[in-house]
Amino acid sequence: TRIGVVEAIWGEHKTIEQISEILKKYQLECETALVTRLTKEKGQKLLVEFPSAEFHEISGCLTLGEFKECTSSKEEVIILTGGTSDVGVASEAEIALNFHGIKTKLLIDVGVAGLHRLLDRIEEIKLSKVVIACAGMEGALPTVLAGLIPQPIIGLPISVGYGISGGGKTALEGMLASCAPGLVVVNIDNGYGAAMAAMRILST
Amino acid sequence: TRIGVVEAIWGEHKTIEQISEILKKYQLECETALVTRLTKEKGQKLLVEFPSAEFHEISGCLTLGEFKECTSSKEEVIILTGGTSDVGVASEAEIALNFHGIKTKLLIDVGVAGLHRLLDRIEEIKLSKVVIACAGMEGALPTVLAGLIPQPIIGLPISVGYGISGGGKTALEGMLASCAPGLVVVNIDNGYGAAMAAMRILST
Amino acid sequence: TRIGVVEAIWGEHKTIEQISEILKKYQLECETALVTRLTKEKGQKLLVEFPSAEFHEISGCLTLGEFKECTSSKEEVIILTGGTSDVGVASEAEIALNFHGIKTKLLIDVGVAGLHRLLDRIEEIKLSKVVIACAGMEGALPTVLAGLIPQPIIGLPISVGYGISGGGKTALEGMLASCAPGLVVVNIDNGYGAAMAAMRILST
Amino acid sequence: TRIGVVEAIWGEHKTIEQISEILKKYQLECETALVTRLTKEKGQKLLVEFPSAEFHEISGCLTLGEFKECTSSKEEVIILTGGTSDVGVASEAEIALNFHGIKTKLLIDVGVAGLHRLLDRIEEIKLSKVVIACAGMEGALPTVLAGLIPQPIIGLPISVGYGISGGGKTALEGMLASCAPGLVVVNIDNGYGAAMAAMRILST
Amino acid sequence: TRIGVVEAIWGEHKTIEQISEILKKYQLECETALVTRLTKEKGQKLLVEFPSAEFHEISGCLTLGEFKECTSSKEEVIILTGGTSDVGVASEAEIALNFHGIKTKLLIDVGVAGLHRLLDRIEEIKLSKVVIACAGMEGALPTVLAGLIPQPIIGLPISVGYGISGGGKTALEGMLASCAPGLVVVNIDNGYGAAMAAMRILST
Amino acid sequence: TRIGVVEAIWGEHKTIEQISEILKKYQLECETALVTRLTKEKGQKLLVEFPSAEFHEISGCLTLGEFKECTSSKEEVIILTGGTSDVGVASEAEIALNFHGIKTKLLIDVGVAGLHRLLDRIEEIKLSKVVIACAGMEGALPTVLAGLIPQPIIGLPISVGYGISGGGKTALEGMLASCAPGLVVVNIDNGYGAAMAAMRILST
Amino acid sequence: TRIGVVEAIWGEHKTIEQISEILKKYQLECETALVTRLTKEKGQKLLVEFPSAEFHEISGCLTLGEFKECTSSKEEVIILTGGTSDVGVASEAEIALNFHGIKTKLLIDVGVAGLHRLLDRIEEIKLSKVVIACAGMEGALPTVLAGLIPQPIIGLPISVGYGISGGGKTALEGMLASCAPGLVVVNIDNGYGAAMAAMRILST
Amino acid sequence: TRIGVVEAIWGEHKTIEQISEILKKYQLECETALVTRLTKEKGQKLLVEFPSAEFHEISGCLTLGEFKECTSSKEEVIILTGGTSDVGVASEAEIALNFHGIKTKLLIDVGVAGLHRLLDRIEEIKLSKVVIACAGMEGALPTVLAGLIPQPIIGLPISVGYGISGGGKTALEGMLASCAPGLVVVNIDNGYGAAMAAMRILST
Ligand SMILES: Nc1ncnc2c1ncn2[C@@H]1O[C@H](COP(=O)(O)O)[C@@H](O)[C@H]1O
Ligand SMILES: Nc1ncnc2c1ncn2[C@@H]1O[C@H](COP(=O)(O)O)[C@@H](O)[C@H]1O
Ligand SMILES: Nc1ncnc2c1ncn2[C@@H]1O[C@H](COP(=O)(O)O)[C@@H](O)[C@H]1O
Ligand SMILES: Nc1ncnc2c1ncn2[C@@H]1O[C@H](COP(=O)(O)O)[C@@H](O)[C@H]1O
Ligand SMILES: [Mg+2]
Ligand SMILES: [Mg+2]
Ligand SMILES: [Mg+2]
Ligand SMILES: [Mg+2]
Ligand SMILES: [Mg+2]
Ligand SMILES: [Mg+2]
Ligand SMILES: [Mg+2]
Ligand SMILES: [Mg+2]
Structure with a gap:
């Protein structure tokens, strides 16, 4: 909290x-808490113990305590995904932002293989302050986007793929190698990190 | 020649x-020859010994004997590059095709970071029979293209980049991982191979 | 469909x-659909909901709607495999082509460790327009083939192997590194992609 | 320029x-230009042809045309380096920002092996709007920093090291793997990219 | 035992x-034994057969025979972890040391993302003879520590992370690449090895 | 010499x-010596100091003292290469064998891209006791060979290639992954090692 | 069988x-068969269908038909393992050899961490014609052995280890990199391949 | 100096x-200095400017100021190398220790391929307090040693090798993967780091 964010608890390991x-320690200190990367099973077991908590199945996140109130009237962060399979991670980013009171919008299935779908939404995208662009496989979405809009774009590689793209490394490296200027990147599947980066940017 | 192509001699090692x-053996048998991946120095030394040969500096290719005559009136293969740095390899592909009598057209600097440049040429590109798309760095050009046109597209990754994209592996893997259907790929900097693949396709 | 292919839905993630x-959206718009990379369990559950669909167990594909009628009288695409273990991916390629009305033939177990089996079929193979050559382990099959026939050959690396060849990367890299001219390659296990590449070639 | 930045020309390849x-094309259109990653030799040869240009030896950058005037009175971007060896890339970021009229400050040799040097400057660092943190070897500097300040931090991995850290990949991966929330990263040695990311952020 | 350590049996494979x-052979020869990397299931099955043994669930270790008596009055080895997820491996190190009669202390959750927690304990840490520093993700903890204290520090990378840090390789390489002088490293998750290294050092 | 071979001195580093x-120490003890991996420059400088030595330029080997006499009347080891570029390493193997009195035969340019060239020589190859098969790029030569002959075959990968095959790793992994039974492999460019393996086999 | 070996069927995929x-096809042709890499479950299901077959649980091999009779009176191949965990693969090699009538001996737990155990057996090892040396982790066993005995040694890397040695790649690369002359290597866990290599050698 | 060591200046980049x-800053403050990884050319140019300095050519180190006096009468650290090619890095470790007043002994060419040379020196090695074991290629030397002596052993991988062992990564990973208990490792070629680790150990 020293740097102004709700401490997230990484639940996977x-x-x-x-x-x-x-979580009990947090409750005692009346702090809100965000747990990420939980399986459905783990999430439900925690709900038994913490009935006031909320488990967000798609993202595998559990929140304890109230979401901060949104102050802005329109979306500050737009989260784009190349395909339907990227929704889980995109959702982790969304919840992390909403929990801190940041309004978001999620645009699914605007990948570069069907360029027109992306171009059709470009004016809408330009209205946001920060963009988080999720993509698996070759991860070209943030590169194309970075040539079209002047906002900060956070590339969020997704571990969706197989063969050479399995595990998300090709998407990650494609984003880092991008020929479009000023694209920044976070770790594979790091929805929470992308959200925190967006928050840092919004507070400048 | 068993499969109908001029034997290329790989000059690098x-x-x-x-x-x-x-080359002398080829001359004796009155065959034409194509040597690839020569440095300027090597090319010029060979010219001294084979004054009737031609050295193509940009591509590092040397040709011995006449180029086959072009029979088609318009370009059958269009070769695209993301940037100026990709021209050497693109040129290797072009010479290999021209040497076999295939008409080509080279479009430079239509990379995805400036999408409009690519979209401006798309109708022209659609007129070709086969497309060779060269790209270094993240290699997204053939992916975007494959969503826009129905022709065979050969992705040709280029060893242009630095850091994570140095050596061309990120471009290669990005093309293989492509979310666009039916994109095929050859080895990094393999202009000759892309040309031979185009020839195989043209003869179907 | 903009580029003339049935949209495939990647089912794995x-x-x-x-x-x-x-699928419901597709049904509403009366479009046919192809879902790939489904487990048996997922496939059977979908059949309950979509009784008119067909689940192809070996390839893990589900098709919704009629296969396009074949117009050609003989096989346009021959699909070869090095061994029995490659059949699943080969089958994905076959169904994707058949679904689009392309006639195919599958030749199993013609790997290079028993060269005569391949040489025995070579005249038959030469009659096709396009060849898809599947191989796991060291992936040498398409290389040997490319020295024997002049057609377009699509190398399809398979994730069959162990140790150094586990996951298919050695097969993939072997095909890309091939000393045979004009071989093109798709991602590991990408039967659908190889089929779409063949379709692009057939339509030139 | 579509997205508001001076087009940089990547000079290396x-x-x-x-x-x-x-450059001549740019001059004709009266545009300013920035060329990056030039050797001293290349830079000096270009100066002969473009005497009005400036060559910045440490960073290997060449600028053509006037630097935009700074409007802010204090530094908006602070650039930190772990050691003296990182100065070249840090300088590329600095010139790219100054060229666009952004005021910067460079703090050298505040690496984590001597933590007190970093802690001594932390109040000063907190006054900036955006931080670019350069580090080679294990690349821990931006991680430690991200736990101390709430601003946007752009991790810039440097290809300084040997053995396992040679080429900068360990620094890059260390930054991506960071346990500190909201750190974003660009490609190894990508000073220009880090600068453009900072500019995108400053304009939100 | 030739080099003075209890033979450990690696239980995983x-x-x-x-x-x-x-174990029966050891019992016959009246030797104590330490088995590492056991699942809970395996551990419990072995307890049935060896009721006098002890199974340490958190670390997955089983000990047979008495722990050597501690002779020193204060902790000789301090084991630090970056986070709670590292406790299993840290515990393996602790048991291996305690079994040989070395007194230890475990400090959890002193990772570099919250630097103050580490700095708060630094005087206490300086009282030990050897430090084992466990860290997953980017593995920066031992690097920061090595700049603060003069003792021998053994970096123990943990396979905790995801994406680029999954499996512990980034932590390992970060420790090896460390800019802090005199840090030594063992294999990922090698708690037993770190303990034996500490023992070698203590006996000098 | 404990295991019966002339000690080779690895000259590269x-x-x-x-x-x-x-070498002087060897001379004093009247032992013959073999130095490998010398540049032309190094080799010639050593000749000045050791005028009785022989420098073998193609292989970069220097021999000091007499070659052992050949006792067998026909070639015991056949060394095959896929292309002309592999001759240097093949030659290192040949000299190492000849130096120990083993008769060899070198067959160049029998790579798998032109299968007939290999098949034409197969009866001749079958007469040898051991085969060393050199190949760069995808390294398929020993795999194809191992399906055709029953002798011991030592795969010798060559660092000839570019892009994905640069440095010889693809050839090495292709040989290890081979679907042909009983192929053994040595390190990339390890002509000396392949020769010593052949010697071990010949002495069984 | 063309090269004199029983065709093995790779059961894993x-x-x-x-x-x-x-197997039915083999039975019809009265051929014996060897299936490798079967799980216990698969093996037992096959036994139901082929009651005359034998399933060898430790190695995961199934044999159909009689083992060839041993003609030699003493062991021709010695198989060494570094530890108990390597026994499964060592056993695959042993069965493959025994099935072809080759007498073998298995020496377990002679790894280099306890050098005396290896040195104690060295005279016995020297009596064999060929040695197969299995080792996981760092894979140093065959290197040490190759400096002690003049026979052919086949290094067989085992996928036993964790962290950096997980999957067997470190053992494989260590054997390939060996400073001992004439060591040859097969793929990780390739017991069958090592056996076939030994057979090729024995028949010279 | 906070942790009691002479600050080394990493000269390479x-x-x-x-x-x-x-260096001038150090001179002003009357501190001694150690610069590492200098080429001969750089070293000699620095000598011109700092005539009181000493340049140690084999190790590429430059020292400014007096070596600390040795207080112990016998060698505290023994540095072993597998071959002659490892001497440069071994020498960097030696100078760094001597500069701090630690007495050392260098044993060259005791690699595991000729085990007797190592065994002949083992009693002498056991007299030291700490051992630094340098090895390139497969890096097995420290593993074998760690099974023979109870002292702290620091594995120092050397970038000597070619093919799979080029750059030292195989040696590094082999040491980390070691089956011998309590071996610790530093980065490839990190002679200075190994020395500083030895110093930390000696001061416990
Ligand atoms: N630039 C090139 N890229 C890829 N393959 C090539 C190139 N040049 C020649 N080749 C192929 O490489 C093979 C080996 O060539 P060579 O070593 O000259 O026998 C030839 O059969 C050519 O088809
Ligand atoms: N040093 C640099 N690092 C990263 N990207 C750069 C650098 N210099 C130029 N670029 C970008 O690389 C793209 C390709 O440049 P070019 O090949 O010159 O067309 C340009 O659009 C620039 O935005
Ligand atoms: N070209 C080579 N390739 C592989 N190993 C070699 C080569 N030349 C020498 N060797 C071996 O490398 C070992 C180390 O050599 P050295 O560094 O000279 O002591 C020797 O024992 C040789 O057996
Ligand atoms: N040869 C070397 N190997 C490893 N680390 C070194 C070496 N030389 C200096 N260092 C360390 O590298 C750090 C960075 O050095 P510098 O870039 O000179 O500030 C210093 O704190 C030294 O402890
Ligand atoms: Mg995607
Ligand atoms: Mg490009
Ligand atoms: Mg296969
Ligand atoms: Mg640094
Ligand atoms: Mg941690
Ligand atoms: Mg070859
Ligand atoms: Mg072992
Ligand atoms: Mg060595």
Whole structure:
């Protein structure tokens, strides 16, 4: 919280016991909490112990405590995805932002293989302050976007693919290698990190 | 020649002596020859020994014997490049095709970071039978193209880049991982191979 | 469909709910659909919801709507595999082509470790317009083939192997590195992509 | 310029002739230009042809035309480096920003192996709007920084190191893997890209 | 035992039968034994056969025979972890040391993203003879530590992370690439190895 | 010599001074010596100091002392190469064998892209006791060969190629992944090692 | 069989149906068969259909038909393993050799971390004609051995390890990189391949 | 100096100007200095400017100011190398230790391919307090050593090798993967780091 963000608890490599112990400490100090990367099973078990919490199945996030109120009237961050398979991670970014009171909009399935779908939405996209662009496979979406709009664009590579693109490394490296100027990138599937980067930008 | 192509001699890892010995054999059998991947220095030394040959500096190719006559009246293969730095390899593909009597057209600097430049030429590109799309860095050009035109597209990754994109592997993997259907790929900087693939396709 | 192909839905990283939602949209618009990379379990659950669909177990494909009628009298595309383990991916390519009305023939177990089996079929192979050559392990099949026939050959690396060849990367890189001129390659296990590449070629 | 930035010409893989041809076109259109990644030799040869240009040796950049005037009275972007060896790339970022009229400050040698040097400057760093943190070897500087300040931090990995850290990949991956929230990253040695990202952020 | 350590049995790739056969041999010779990397299931099955053994669930270790008595009055080795997820491996190191009669202390959650937590404990850490610093993700903890204290520090990379940091390779390489002088490193998750290295050092 | 071979001195990473010091020791003890991986420059400088030595330029080997006499009347080892570029390494293997008194035969340019050239020589190849098969690029030659003959075949990958095949790793991995039974492999460009393996086999 | 070996059927990526179909063909032709890399479950299902077959659980091999009779009176091939975890693969090599009538001996747990255990057996090892040396982790066993005995040594890397040694690649590369002359290597876990290589050698 | 060591200046990626500026600052403050990884050319140019400095050619180190006096009467650190090619890096470690007043001994050419040479020296090696074991290629030396002696052993991988072992990564990974307990490792060619680790150990 020293840098103004709700501490997120990374749930993937922790046992239920470890997570629940940490959450109890937060509750005692009346702090809100965000747990990420939970399986459905883990999420539901935690709900039993923390009935006031909310489990967000698509993103695998659990929130404890109220979402901060949105102050802006329109979306500040637009989150784009190349395909339907990217929705889980995009959703993690969305919840992390909404939890901090940032209004978001999610545009699904605007990948570069069907360029017109992206071009059709470009004016709408230009109205946001920050863009998070999710893409798996070759990860070309943020590159194309960065040539079309002047806003900050955060490339969010997704571990969706197979063969050479399995695990998301090709998407990650494609974004880093981008010929479009000023694209920044976060780790594969790091929806929370992309959200926090957007928050840092919004507070400048 | 069993499969109908002029045998190319790969010049990069051969000494002048090795190449010249092979060329002499070809001359004796009155065959034309194409040597690829020569430095300027090597090319010029070979010209001294084979004054009737031609050295094509940009592509590093040397041709011995006449180019086959073009029979078609318009370009059958269009070769696109993302940037000026890709011209050397694009040129290797062009010479290999021209040498076999295939008419080509080269469109430089239509990379995806400035999408309009590509969209402006799209109708012209659609008139060709086969497209060779060269790109370094993240290699997104053939992916975007494959969503726009129905022709065969050969992705030709270029070893232009630095850091994560140095050596062309990111471009190669980006093309292989492409979310656009039916894109095929050859080895990094393999202009000759892309040309031979185009020839195979044209003869179907 | 802008480029003339049935839109394929990549089923691997999507939930049943996501796939079924997409299929309903297609049904409403009376479009045929092809879903790839489904487990048996996912396929059977979708059949319950879409009883008119067909699930092709070996390839993990589901088709909704009629296969286009074949117009040609003989096979246009021959699909070769090095071994029995490659049949699943080869079958994905076959169904994708058949669904678009392209006649195919599948030749199994003609790998290079028993060269005579390949040489015995070579005249038959030469009658096709396009060849898709599947191989796992070291992936040498398309290289050997490309030295024997003048047709377009699409190398399709298969994720069959172990140790150094596990996951198909060695097969992929072997095909890209091929010393045979004009071989083109698609991503590991990308049967659908190889089929779409063949279709692009057939329509030139 | 469509997205409001001076087009940079990537000089590394271009010949003098190619660069000079592009610069002439810019001059004709009275546009300013920035060429990056030039060797001293290339830079000096271009100066002969373009005497009004400036060559910035440390960064390997050449600028043609006037720097935009700075409007802000204090530094908007602070650029930090872990060691003296990172100065070249840091300088590329600085020139790219100054050329667009953004005021910058460079803090050298504040790497994490001597933590106190960083902690001593932390209040000063907090006054900037955006931070670019350069680091080679293990690249831990931006991670430590991201735990200390709430501003946007752009991690800029440097190809300084040897053995496992040679080429900058370890620094890059360390930044992407960072346990600190909201750190964004650009390609290895991509000073220009980090600068353009900062500009995008400043204009929100 | 030739070099003075209790032989550890690496349990991960062995069957219950293989492990139990080895343990019986040890029992016959009245030697104590340490088995590492056991799943809970394997551990419990072995307890049935060896009721006098102890299974340490968090670390996945099984010990047979008495722990050596501690002779020193204060902790000789301090084991630090960046986060809660690193506790399993840290615990393997701790048990291996305690089993040999070395007193240890475990400090959890002193990662570099919250630097103050580390700085708050630094005087305490300086009292130990050897430090084992566990970290996953970017693995920066031992680097920062090595700039602050003069003791031997053993970097112990943890396979905790995802995307680029999945499997622990980024943490490992970050520690090896460290700009801090005199940091040494062991294999990913090698708690036992780090403990044995500490023992070698303590006996100098 | 404990295992019956002439000690080879690996010349690549040694200075002239280091090599010459080692050779003098050998001379004193009247032992013959073989130095490998010398540049032409290094080789010639050593000749000045050791006028009785022989420098073999193609292979970069220097021999000091007499070659052992051949006792067998026909070639025991056949060395095959895929192309002319592989001759240097093939020659290192040949000299190492000849130096130990083993008769060899070198067959150049029998790569798999022109299968008939290999098939034409197959009866001749079958007469040898051991085969060393050199190949760069995709390295398929030993795989095809291993399906045709029953002898021991040593795959010798060559660092000839570019892009994905640059440095020889693709050839190496292709040989290891081979679907042909009983092929063994040595390190890239390790002509000396392949020769010593052949010697071990011949002495069984 | 063209090269004199029983055709092995690689069972890992094949379904029960595929394997059983192949085995029936062999039975019809009265040929013996060897299936490798079967899980216990697959093996037992096949036994139901082929009651005359034998399933070898430790190695995951199934044999159909009689083992060839051993003609030699003493072991021709010695198979060494660094540890107990390597026994499965070592056993695959052993069965493949025994099935062809070659007598073998298996020496377990002679890894280099306890050098004396290896040195104690060295005279016995020297009596064999060919040695197969299995090792996981760093894979140093065959290197040490190759400096001690003059026989052909086949390095067989094992996928036993974790962290950097997980999957066996470190063992493989360590063997290829060996400073000991004339060591040859096969793919990770390729017990069958090592056996076939030994057979090729024995028949010279 | 906060942690008691002479600050080393890493010379490789710095210009003469940068190094000389840093050295002047040290001189002013009457501190001794150690510069590492200098080419002969750079070293000699610096000697002109700093005539009181010493340049150590084999190791590429430059020292400014007096070596600390040795207080111990016998060698505290023994540095072993597998071959002659490893001497440069071994020497960097030696100078760094001697400069701090630590007595060392260098044993060259005791690699594992000739095991007896190592075994002959083992009693002598056991007399030291810390061992630094340098090895290139497969890097097995420290593994074998760690099974023979109880002291702290620092594995120092060397970038000596070719093909798969080129650059030192195989040696590094082999040491990390070691089956011998308690071996610790530093970055490839990091002689200085190994020395500083030894110093940390000696001061416990
Ligand atoms: N620039 C090139 N890129 C890819 N392949 C090539 C190139 N030049 C020649 N080749 C092919 O490489 C093969 C090996 O060539 P060579 O070593 O000259 O026998 C020839 O059969 C050519 O088809
Ligand atoms: N040093 C640099 N690092 C990263 N990108 C750059 C650099 N210099 C130029 N660029 C970008 O690279 C793209 C390709 O440049 P060009 O090949 O000159 O057309 C340009 O659009 C620039 O935005
Ligand atoms: N060209 C080569 N390739 C592979 N190994 C070699 C080569 N030349 C020498 N060797 C081996 O490398 C080992 C190390 O050599 P050295 O560094 O000279 O002691 C020797 O024992 C040789 O057996
Ligand atoms: N040869 C070397 N290998 C490893 N680290 C070094 C070497 N030389 C200097 N260093 C360390 O690298 C750090 C960065 O050095 P510098 O860039 O000179 O500030 C210093 O703190 C030294 O401890
Ligand atoms: Mg996508
Ligand atoms: Mg490009
Ligand atoms: Mg296959
Ligand atoms: Mg740094
Ligand atoms: Mg951590
Ligand atoms: Mg070859
Ligand atoms: Mg082992
Ligand atoms: Mg060595």
